[in-house]
Every structure is written in structure tokens, then in C-alpha cells.
Amino acid sequence: MMRNSALFSLLLSFLLFSLSYSNPPHEANQLLKFSGSPKALKIARDNWWKIIKNNNKFPVYVSPQEGLREADKIEKLPGQPEDVKFDQYSGYVTVDPMKGRALFYYFVEAPQDSGSKPLVLWLNGGPGCSSIGAGAMQELGPFRVNSDGKTLYANKASWNNVANVIFLESPAGVGFSYSNTSSDYEITGDKSTADDTYTFLINWLERFPQYKSRDFFIAGESYAGHYIPELASLILKNNAANTNTVIQLKGIVMGNAYVDGDTNEKEIFNYLWTHALIADETYSIIQSNCNFSSSSSRNAECDEAITAARNEIGRIDMYDIYAPLCSGSSNIKSSVQPDPCAGGYVNSYMNLAEVQKALHVNAPYSWTACSDIIEDWHDAPATLLPTIHELIGSGLRVWFYSGDQDSVVPVTSTRTSIDMLKLPVESQWKPWHVDNEVGGYVIGYKGLTLATVRGAGHLVPSYQPERALAMFSSFLKGGF
Template sequence: MISYHSKPSSLASRMRRAAFALQLFCFLFTHGAIVDQAARLRQFSSSRLEIQCHHKDNKVHGRSHVDRATTNISPQPQDGLKEADKVSELPGQPGPAVFDQYAGYVTVNSTAGKALFYYFVEAAQDPSTKPLVLWLNGGPGCSSLGGGAMLELGPFFVNSDNKTLSANKYAWNNVANMLFLESPAGVGFSYSNTTSDYNNTGDSSTAADAYTFLINWLERFPEYKSRDFFITGESYGGHYIPQLANTILSNNKMANARVINLKGIAIGNAYLDDNTNTRASMDYYWTHAMISRETHQAVQQHCGFNGTYTGDCRTAISAANNELGVIDPYNIYASVCYNASDPQNLHGSAANTDPCAPYYIQSYLNRPEVQKALHANTTGLKQPWSDCSGIITPENWKDAPVSMLPSIQQLISSELSTWLYSGDTDSVCPVTSTLYSLDILRLPTNSSWRAWYSDDDQVGGYVVGYKGLVFATVRGSGHMVPTYQPRRALTLFSSFLQGRLPPE
């Protein structure tokens, strides 16, 4: 167990402490400790600033933003595959489900042997009248099954015994048919038989493969072809979602038809712009009393946040990160997991959430009976299931725009319903980052800033309506909004599907 002593006051002591913390992070990452979506995004962000554990010149490359439309794709025959994918019951499930659930693979490149894994749960009531919603977790390289479905908004959570499940009262399939995709290949149960695919993955190929997946999945589930379709997600989904949405719109335009009936997107705590996000995190630290005045002043003095990060700037940013101590920067008031084998060993959790839950999920999804029930092809995998891939990492991610704001503007111009929402206790993709991005977009205001309420009559957060975009905060939530504020998340999600602002 990690123990705490009073913080050293001398600069030398602080630097030794910082060096130890960096070494510990590198050791844990290299030696198989859980790296979840939160840790992965921070690693990605650091690689963009050339602050890496191993000091290699292998940073993720930025590029000028271009949304490349996928050429027309002819779906492959899917006869009988829907029935084969049906999940009768998950091991440890708390009784029979009142909804149908499915899991399996959709081949996106038969030549390469590349297949993406999905988990699909129909709405608990009247699924034929409910929209279809795709959920994408971020990373890059993290699982929408372990993160989205089993930690955040799916129908079941994994209990601390690693074997049984409990029902999620605020599951999003209360109001929609929910589709969770593990993407790209190399993430979770998704795989490719062509090893080189893992070293040639980036934003563009991920969007193209996700589009191919959808075209074929809709062929397998033809009753959803004309259904209203939405894409939601969080974190590095700020890259995945706009690019997939623009790919869909481009292909609809080329086909002169709604091949996919896309109606809107919603992204939580989105990673949208490298420079804006880094500046916003530093300001968030300072305004939440997490770093010293001197450190924040050093950041302001040495960093222009304009794409060029000098040695003095990187040193100041590193000092700011080192002053945070052992906290969860993705929910600054929550506890961290010290001992996954003892779930009672928590310290002042700010939410009714077990911070060790990712360990339970990893153990559960690596149980042979669970993998069999999910129709997972473990013989094609190069690693056990994990929340974030050890194969698809920030170091070998091939392309990522420095800013997604042109892509967001493109969606707004297409009159697609576009929502951004932010849990306000996340310091890594903070609410300030989205606000700074909105300043850049310079959208006219249609509906003034106001509080919104959940069905418990408590302020759920704040919302403002712009021309073509809605922005909402979720009060008291960290990076993964449905995990930390499930009731408020479901209220916000329902409002998004209905196309109206959350309740006054």
C-alpha cells in the first residue's frame, strides 16, 4: 500500500519525488498494471509535448486536418450472423434480462483478416421505437466494452468478486438501443491477422474501419437501417466521433441517400485541440488550488500554447503535473485505488463509485466462460483483454489532427445536432478546455447560460445553446460522466436524443 508523509518543502526534495513518480508511472505502464482510458489520454497528451518515459523520438505526429470520405462500400453477406451473435445470458448476470443482447465480430477487411468486436443491448422497453446509438471510448486505443458498457452506462456492472454482475439503474438502454464498438483492431477483443495493421493505425484508418463496421452491422441488423442514429462517447472520442460523423455525411452525399441515418453527436470531456487542452489544464489546476502560484506563473511566462513548446515551457508544465500528488486527475475529488483486492480500502471517495472497478472488469472479461458467452475469438488475440491496448499505443499512433475544431465546424455547417458536455471535476480534459474551444468557434448564442435540473430537483449542471451546438456541464462529475453522475448523465442523454435542452 502507498503511504503518505508530509510534503517535502525543498525544491530538491520535490524534484526527487517527481522523478520517483515518473519512474513509477513508467514501471507500471511497462509491467502490465491497468492503463485505463484516463491514463492513456494523459500519456497521449504528454507524447504530443515530447514528454515521454523513454525519451524516444517516437511522438504521435500531428497533421493538417482533412476529413477523408470513404469510398462507397458494398456490405458483405450477413445471413444468420445476428442469430449466432445473440447472448443468452452473461455469467453472473442478476437474473434474466428484459432486453436482448448480442456480441460478436464484424469483418472490416477480409484480406487482412481484420475484425472489430461489438456488444449490443437493445432498449429495455419498446426497442422498435427507440433510436440506435453508437458509443465510443477514447484513449486512443481503449475499449468501449470495458469502459463504456461495464464501467459507465451499460446494463451491468462487475462486482468486486470479479464473477457476478449487478444491474445499472441508470443504464442508457433505458432510452435507446446501445451499440458498443471496440476500435481500432488491437483494442479489447478486436484483432487483425495482419500484424502490420497494428503499426499503421491512426485517426483516418480508425474512422474508415468504423464506417465499414457500421455498413456491415446494419446489414446484419437490417431493422435498424432507417432508424435514427446517434454517435456518443468521450475523451479521445473528440477525435473519433467528428471524423466518423463527417465520413458518414460525406458518403451519404456521394450516394445521394441517407445510407446511415445520422441525426446527431454528443461528446463528453472531449479532447479537441492540443494547445487549448494543455493551456486549459494548467489554468484548471491553478483555479482549483492544485498548484502553486509560482508554478502557474512559470507556465504563463514560458508557454505560448501555440504549437511550439520550449524546454522552459515543458519544464514548467512538468512541474505543475508533479505538484498534483497522488490523485485521480480525471476526478480531482475522488479516491484512487490502492488495493484492488480490498475494495473497502478507499479513502474519502467523492462519489458512490469504486475506483478499483477497472480491475474487476479486467478479471471478469478474461474469464473463459465470459469470453465464450460473448463469442470472443481469443485465439486471434495477441494479448489478454485489457481496458487499453498494449499494441495500439500513443507511440505508434500514425495520424491525429492538432485540432478537431475545423471538423466540429464542418458538422455544424451540415446542420447536424452537435452537443459537447463536460464533467466539471476533470482536470485533464477540463470544462475550461471546451470553453476555450467555444471561444475559437465564435458561435452566436441562441439560448443564454442557465442551470439545468435532474429529476431529483438538484442542479445537474449548466447549459448554453449556440447556433448549431449545445454545451452543457455536469455538476460534480469527473471525466467519465455516466460513472460519477449516472442520474444526471441519463437526464442529459435523454434531452440530447429528444433534441431539446435539459430541464429548467
């Protein structure tokens, strides 16, 4: 069902107005543009499953990989700290030779016992945002960028402490990934992204064959709430067909995940009210007059209430409602609060010629945090909950985690979406701890776990690195 474009245009302008004061990471803007745009085609659950089940793209394209792993090894990133004790790789994997479409990756192995640790694919959302710029350089990667935009410092809570991690720029047109066929950018959507990511994985495992038998997990955030279930579903289907390399998928974990659009837009306002950001009267009018799943005509009372809410909230970062705004080169290196200007430092670093040379980049355009080449998104299911339900039934480990200070994909949205799955509770809500402090809360359902991360915004590992690492380690072990 297409959404009420007038209502969602107003909602979009409301949220972007608030975000414009905070200079937030670009992923929030990209998700809000997507969710509020009438150009974003939302297809029904039955049609989506028809697309997935009728996808007979077997076997996928596999190219010779001899010598490419050695060529992809990074000798040293410009400005990196001394005494780095893990191997790094980056480069391109061709996913369509006829069209010249190639995806760029950055891979970091664990500094200790990399041969026994699992393999993890990290995906940022958007849709259309960089997993290297956010995931690797601002969240869970081994380095972060200093305020000079030229040097790096170590992230002691990097997830490669417990896993070997691939950061993938997906789809083509994002980050350093590209296509030589410009029309590819006009048909990008969920299905093509899942297909290309699967083809990437098959070829990457040929390039790094020592990981073929390794336990494999998919992690990500935001619109990766679409990417991850869709990719996991495709992997399971192809594993069953046994026509390609069998990927040893064991589980998925999604942070502040956008999985059900109608639920998310409604729960944004529940979150704002419960966190004392909008007035009781405004909230009551929104509850009574805004139908977030209806295609009915525009409601003047709803419009006025959303405008009032925008004014009531004022100048804050909607990505983290308690975070300071970017007001210059502060370069905060706290484990509690990241530098609000970090995105600008990353942009400077990724566009240095010496950095791109070290990363083996040959993209035909400058790096940006979110794609300005992909203008429209061709397809997306209205909800991923049926897909997630299928994955739970397959026996995969399925986790959600949620930073509790994010209002863009708030914890209220995640909890409501999980409730819609109607899963029985197996372990009651309880706190989990890091260094004798409450790190968040966890509840176990049959086949699914939800963990909150206390004091974190949308990019959880950026705001709370130690707590995020503890949560992720627990996911890999199967529980707290």
C-alpha cells in the same frame, strides 16, 4: 506543426506521475501518452481535409450477414442479475476480408419499446481503449462488475433505458477486435479508424436491418472527440454519394472531448490553478514561460514550474480531482461515487473463459482495457474544430458535455475550444436539474449545446449515472 517534444515529455511525465498514485481507468494514461508523444503525427487542417475529400473508397466492403444476428445473441452473461428484460448481442463484423480485420461489438437493446427507440454507437477514446471495458462495464451499460470479478449487478441508470446502444471495440487491436495482418497495427490512425468504423456500421446494419431506418446518434468521450466528428463527416459524405446504405445520422454528443490539442494542454494548468491545486507563483511562471503551441527550444523556467506543479498537486486522481484513490476491494455502489478499483474488476471479468465464450470471442490475445499492440498512432489532425464547424453547418445536432471534476480534458478546455468556433449564443447559461438538485449547467449556441455535469470526473456516467442519463435523454429529445 510538430510540438516541442521536450516540453511535452515533461508535461506527460508530470501528469502520469500524478495518475500513477490513483490507479485510474487506463483511458487517461493512454490519452496523455498520445498528446505528449513526438511520435503522434499531427497533420494540419488543410491536409486532413484533403485526405477526407479524396477518400474514394466506394463502395465499402459488404459481406453476407444471413444468420449472423441469431448467432450473435447472448443467452446469458456469466454472473448477470436475474430477470434481465432486454436482448444482448455480441460478435465480430469483418471490415477487411483480405487482411482478416474484424471489429468486435456488444449491443444491448432497450428493455421497453426497443422498436421505437433510436440507435446509438458509443466510442471510448484513448486512442486505443475499450468501449466495452469502460463504456459498457463502468459507465453507461446495463451492468457493472462486482469486486469478486466474476458477477455483475444492474446499473439502473443505463442508457439502454432510452436507446439501443452499440459498444464498439475500435480500431483493430483494441479489446477483442483484431487483424490477422500484424502490419495493420503499425499504420493505425484517425483515418483508418473512421474508415473501418464506417464499414462496420454498414455491415452491422445489414446484420440488423430493422435499424436501417432508425434515427442514429454517435456518442463517446475523451479521444472520441476525434473519432466522432471524423466518422460523422464520413457518414455525411457517403450518404450524399448514395453508394451504400444511407445511415440516418441525426446528431453527435461528446464528453470531456479531446478536440484541440494545444488548447487542452494549456487549459489543464488553468484548471489546476482555478481549483486550488497549484500555487499562484507556479501558475504565473507557467503562463509566462510555457508556449504550448511552439516548436521553440526547451525553456528551463517552464520545466521547473511544471516540476513544481507536480509536487504541489500531490497524490490525487487527475481523472477526478475529488475522488478517493484505489486502496483495495471497496466495491462502492453509490450513485455519487463509483468504486475507484472498478477497472481491476472489469479486467478480471473480461478475461474469464466463460465470459469470453458467452460473448462469442475468438481474439488471439488477452483482453486489456487499452491496447498494448498499437504502439504508434499514424495520423491525427491538430484540431477537430473545423470539422465540427462543418458538421454544425450540416444541421446535425451537436452537443458537448463535461464532467466538471476532470483535469485531463477539463471543462476549461471544452469551453475555450467552443469559444474558438465563434458561435452566437442563443440561450444563456443556466442550471439544469435532477430530483430538485442542480445536475449541471447548460448554454446553447447556434448549432451547438454545452452541458456540464456537476460532480463528475472524466468518465461522466460512472461518477454521476443519474445525471448522465438525464443529460443524455435531453440530448435525444433536443434540449433540457
